[in-house]
Every structure is written in C-alpha cells, then in structure tokens.
Amino acid sequence: xxxxRKNTRVPLDIYLNKYMKGVPxxxxxADISQEGVSLSRLIEPSHDARRVGLQFQLPGxxxxxxxxxxxxxxxxEASPRQNERSGVRFTLLTERHRRMIDDYVTRSTQGH
Numbered sequence: 001x002x003x004x005r006k007n008t009r010v011p012l013d014i015y016l017n018k019y020m021k022g023v024p025x026x027x028x029x030a031d032i033s034q035e036g037v038s039l040s041r042l043i044e045p046s047h048d049a050r051r052v053g054l055q056f057q058l059p060g061x062x063x064x065x066x067x068x069x070x071x072x073x074x075x076x077e078a079s080p081r082q083n084e085r086s087g088v089r090f091t092l093l094t095e096r097h098r099r100m101i102d103d104y105v106t107r108s109t110q111g112h
Contacts (some may be wrong), residue, residue, distance in 0.1 A: 007033040007051065010108035021052030034102050036069060036089040052088060058104045065100060068092035
C-alpha cells in the first residue's frame with residue numbers, strides 16, 4: 001500500500017462477515033488499524049459495492065464488533081493464488097468498538 005496511511009497497521013488473522021447489500025459473505029482479515037482493515041475475498045460474487053458492513057471478533061475478545069466501512073482500494077496480490085484484496089476504511093463504529101480496536105492495535109504494536 002502507499003505511505004498515505006495515518007495509523008499503524010498490525011497483523012490480524014481472522015475470518016469475518018462482510019455484508020454487501022445486506023447479504024453476509026465470509027472474508028479474511030490480514031491486518032487492521034484504527035482507520036480500517038485489509039480483507040481477502042474468499043467466496044463472494046463480483047460486485048461494485050463500495051459500502052460494506054463488517055461483523056468480527058478481535059483475538060482474545062468475546063465481543064462482536066459491528067462496523068460499517070467504505071472500500072477505498074482493491075488489488076490482486078501477486079501470489080500463486082492471485083488473492084483478491086480490498087482495503088476498507090471504517091465509516092461507522094460505536095465509541096466502545098473504536099476503543100477496542102485502538103487497544104488491540106496498541107497492544108499489538110507493543111508486542112503484548
């Protein structure tokens with residue numbers, strides 16, 4: 001990605017629900033920051049949806065985070081599988097869920 005990022009990204013290896021037009025699709029998250037998350041497409045139809053809903057749990061937490069986001073970047077990772085990726089910027093999060101993500105990123109950057 002580019003140097004336009006304002007926040008540090010940390011690795012995140014989870015599966016989550018990515019909602020497009022109200023329909024959930026399974027996606028894989030590769031990293032997260034206070035601003036957004038990087039996703040790999042698994043099984044979902046071709047689409048032009050820019051606004052998505054996300055539903056996920058951070059490692060070590062039982063609480064489900066609900067967020068809305070905007071797809072701001074899409075690319076194909078040059079790997080043997082030609083992995084389709086997207087960058088989603090959070091557009092709507094409760095304050096509690098924003099703090100949970102902030103705490104997770106902070107802990108991960110400090111190596112805890």
